[in-house]
Amino acid sequence: MRKLPLLLCGVALGATAALVVTQPRIFLGGANAAVTDTYKQLNLFGDVFERVRADYVEQPDDGKLVEAAVNGMLASLDPHSSYMDGKSFQDMQVQTRGEFGGLGIEVTMEDNVLKVVTPIDDTPAAKAGILSGDLIIALDGDQIQGLTLQQAVEKMRGPVNSPITLKIKRAGKDDPFDVKIVRDVIRIKSVRSKVEGDDVGYIRITQFTEQTFDGLKASIEKLNKDIPANKFKGYVIDLRNNPGGLLDQAIAVSNAFLDRGEIVSTRGRNPDDIQRFSARPGGDLSAGKPVIVLVNGGSASASEIVAGALQDHKRATILGTRSFGKGSVQTIIPLNGNGALRLTTARYYTPSGRSIQAKGIEPEIEVKQNVPDDLKGKDETKGEAGLKGHLESQDKKEEGGSSAYVPADEKDDTQLKAALDLLRGAQKSAFFPPDQKTAVPN
Missing domain, CATH: 3.90.226.10 (2-enoyl-CoA Hydratase; Chain A, domain 1)
Structure with missing residues (x-):
């Protein structure tokens, strides 16, 4: 799949080049008119952008304004076209690779703490004795409460061979206890x-x-x-x-x-x-x-x-x-x-x-x-x-x-x-x- 986008782009560019060469008068005239109209629209965007920057009730973030404009443009096409910032792009690559540095547990958020759905076989979490139903209440001393599920998952992922300490609350045990786990390569079993x-x-x-x-x-x-x-x-x-x-x-x-x-x-x-x-x-x-x-x-x-x-x-x-x-x-x-x-x-x-x-x-x-x-x-x-x-x-x-x-x-x-x-x-x-x-x- 990673080769496919390059191949599709190559085909499209080749087709366009051939049309420009074989029909220069028809294509170039139409293209100039279209370009002029496009620049008018871009000038409109520039005018609105500058007016917002100058007169909005609070100082806006320029980067967020541009990103919102890009997202709005893509959302107008179809539900599957979108812009991914650097973090989202990285997450998408992790998902499609099917492997990442982590602990090897499937988790969900329950009552503001992480609940272990299941430890994945032969991963650091399973070897450390993490059990289904365990509640993770802190990561490296930082409380889970206040984090989203995605934020907590990101904290558990990290470089291979790096350690992390989980504070576990387990049914049948009176007091929470710490479990130190060293991250390893986790392969998503699809x-x-x-x-x-x-x-x-x-x-x-x-x-x-x-x-x-x-x-x-x-x-x-x-x-x-x-x-x-x-x-x-x-x-x-x-x-x-x-x-x-x-x-x-x-x-x-x-x-x-x-x-x-x-x-x-x-x-x-x-x-x-x-x-x-x-x-x-x-x-x-x-x-x-x-x-x-x-x-x-x-x-x-x-x-x-x-x-x-x-x-x-x-x-x-x-x-x-x-x-x-x-x-x-x-x-x-x-x-x-x-x-x-x-x-x-x-x-x-x-x-x-x-x-x-x-x-x-x-x-x-x-x-x-x-x-x-x-x-x-x-x-x-x-x-x-x-x-x-x-x-x-x-x-x-x-x-x-x-x-x-x-x-x-x-x-x-x-x-x-x-x-x-x-x-x-x-x-x-x-x-x-x-x-x-x-x-x-x-």
Whole structure:
């Protein structure tokens, strides 16, 4: 994905240069008129900026004024274009890398203190004896109270091999106690897998980071060792509530179940701004075993690329509820060491040529969860079509969101149960296994 923005920019610049050379009179005249109008608008901005600086009731911060103006300009485009200051850009890079210097604990904020959700296996926190349910009330002697969750997380992250002392309050112990932990490299585990029963490989992908394909490959290899070949019924790939991530990782994950054919194409504003990404022959790691992909209203972007590719090639059956419908590509453009621009530069299309922007992926088999009464009406996502200022569907036919609820207890998960029943033959459907004769041509 990091190479993609450079390639897209190169294509766009090349196209513009060719037009200027071949049609100088038409293009240069129009360009001069447009430039004149643009400078008038910029002069308007300059006039307003100077008037605010001179006459506002209090002395404004010039940097904040400019940043607010930039944010306003980008917000007028679509919900996914934005400016990131240096700190936000750094945080985004940490998230997509999938690794950082830290302790290895998942936390939430509860009653103005940090509550440990779970320590991650084989990390400094787990080795130091941090337990689920522990309350962190201070970091290096500074109280947590008054900090936001993000601020507290930032304090726990830091250079590898640097120490930090946590003051822990634990149920069953009268007094808080200190735990000194030395930071190490923490890798966000975006792929988790297990054997369902003794015959189905379950793989959950939570996001698409730089580590995702490697995690998927390791999971498939382990499942092949743990499940006897004569018992192995197939895979459940769980993409529910996966918000997306890196395009190259979505392509690699798709290729793990395909050995030929287009996976996705991206198309920008100009006719020549088209890129096609195809499966690498020999890339299929699944040995042709049946696949069911779970999606819901929280499955977006890169998740929809994977689901759409496997659906169009009839490699998998999609089960669950309609996905989010984010069918656009954002390019990250660094700005001279001063943050970065996240700009929507293209729509993506599934192998059959579908744009799912503001529509989503429709599952062949719709299965809804039994939503608790207290969550009914709160479990629905707006979907891309429900976002203010979203990029419109090209045919103007749009679909809203769907439920994003997944029960905490697996025994209540009707979508997973339906997938397992189909793979084991306990339930039948005309859509499983998918009809290869109706697949898009490879």
